[in-house]
Amino acid sequence: MPAPSISSVITGSGSFIPANIIDNSHFLETEFFDAQGHRLVGANETIIRKFHQITGIQERRYADAGMVNSDLGYHAALLAIENANIDPETLDYIIVAHNYGDVKDGCGRVDMVPTLAARVKHLLRIRNPYTVAYDLPFGCPGWLQALIQAHYYLQSGDAKRILVIGAETLSRVSDPHDRDSMIYSDGAGAVVLEALETETKTGILSHLTVSDTYSQAHWLRNTHSYNPDKPQEQLYIKMDGRKIYEYALTTVPQAIQKCIQKAGLDLDDIQKVLIHQANEKMDQAMLERLFKLYGKAEVPAGIMPMTVNTLGNNSVATLPILYDLVQKHQLGDHTLEAGRPLVFASVGAGMNANAVVYQMP
Missing domain, CATH: 3.40.47.10 (Thiolase/Chalcone synthase)
Known part of the structure; x- marks a missing residue:
């Protein structure tokens, strides 16, 4: 009989979607400017209508004022761990994909030390020193790239179980006077990726x-x-x-x-x-x-x-x-x-x- 395959399988997932719904009407009183600093011509109703026609976005979510990005990632991680029915102490790696770290509401300053992964591990109260926690900034494809990295660890035999998180609070780094700011939102998602023996690759x-x-x-x-x-x-x-x-x-x-x-x-x-x-x-x-x-x-x-x-x-x-x-x-x-x-x-x-x-x- 052929030897069983080692497959990298998602065994649990979770997502944290902020409760604050920001409808397009939120931007009706906004002063929009172009890249040269000139006030955009036309009514905001027209600007917002064209934005909706192009992007399809009707509303987005913003994080609570008292929360930062690592908080969002932590809540998504909790749900993924629960869904996978695992002990978080058995995690070999925690990889957090993001681009701006923790940005406090109304501050605008990027905070990335310690890493968000370290902060999430701390919030999860994991004592295991061999649960390695690090961040991966790679633009919007960051979570998928972290999943690919996790896959390599599992296939090499270096790890058995990895938590992969994607979290961002783009609302706090978007220019409120740029119409592109209407695209951005906040949220977090996580998966547990495990190395499992399977009869065929999956x-x-x-x-x-x-x-x-x-x-x-x-x-x-x-x-x-x-x-x-x-x-x-x-x-x-x-x-x-x-x-x-x-x-x-x-x-x-x-x-x-x-x-x-x-x-x-x-x-x-x-x-x-x-x-x-x-x-x-x-x-x-x-x-x-x-x-x-x-x-x-x-x-x-x-x-x-x-x-x-x-x-x-x-x-x-x-x-x-x-x-x-x-x-x-x-x-x-x-x-x-x-x-x-x-x-x-x-x-x-x-x-x-x-x-x-x-x-x-």
């Missing part, structure tokens, strides 16, 4: 990552507020939306296709495509481009669940939140069928993009 089947920095490194960056009356030393997240949109449409579908090919599968084998929730129009365009790469004009209904409409873009948290909601039957009629593969994919600052083919056990 869980993570393949992965692929690309980093394009030659001319693309600063398409997402930190600069001052567009409002010239605001202190210019304060930095906020900024992006070249059109360039990122075009990059995503070119890069992500090809990355997914190559990842599916690495797994020895075809697009018809894939039950769901879980894409980073940045922009509804962009995600739909990437999915359509993926199907065109396979010579398919029709995209099956229901293959791409979405959360961006009501949760906004919370960066590294979007994929683990999306997975958790679908896995727990909390996102409409979407379900995940055992024994069939799905695809994770993300794109963001760097510019970085990645994909994982994951077969449900």
Whole structure:
């Protein structure tokens, strides 16, 4: 008989979605400026309507004033640990993907020492000194890249059980005078990834990552507020939306296709495509481009669940939140069928993009 395979399998998931719902009407009284510091022409109703048409975002979530990013990650981790039914002392690694650390409400300063992973481990009251806790900043694809790293640890035999968290509070680093700020939100998601003996390979089947920095490194960056009356030393997240949109449409579908090919599968084998929730129009365009790469004009209904409409873009948290909601039957009629593969994919600052083919056990 062939030797059993060591598979990297998600055994538990959890998500923490802040209770504060911020509707698009929240921005009706906002003063919006362009990159040159000029007040945007036109009524805010028009600006917000166009924003909704492009992004699909109707509302987003903001963290409570008394909470920071590591708190969000901790609550998501608790739920993932409970869902996996494990003792947290048995974790070999805790990896937290984020980009801005803990940012207190109304402060704007990035706090990353100690690491968020260390803070989460502290909040979990884990005594085991061999539970290694570290952070991974990799733009919006950070959580998926952390999952890939965890997979390597498990496949090498260095670890048996890893907690992978994606958490961000982008509302606290977005310029309130930049219309792009309406995209950003807060949240956290987590999974427990374990090395399990299986008769055939399941869980993570393949992965692929690309980093394009030659001319693309600063398409997402930190600069001052567009409002010239605001202190210019304060930095906020900024992006070249059109360039990122075009990059995503070119890069992500090809990355997914190559990842599916690495797994020895075809697009018809894939039950769901879980894409980073940045922009509804962009995600739909990437999915359509993926199907065109396979010579398919029709995209099956229901293959791409979405959360961006009501949760906004919370960066590294979007994929683990999306997975958790679908896995727990909390996102409409979407379900995940055992024994069939799905695809994770993300794109963001760097510019970085990645994909994982994951077969449900």
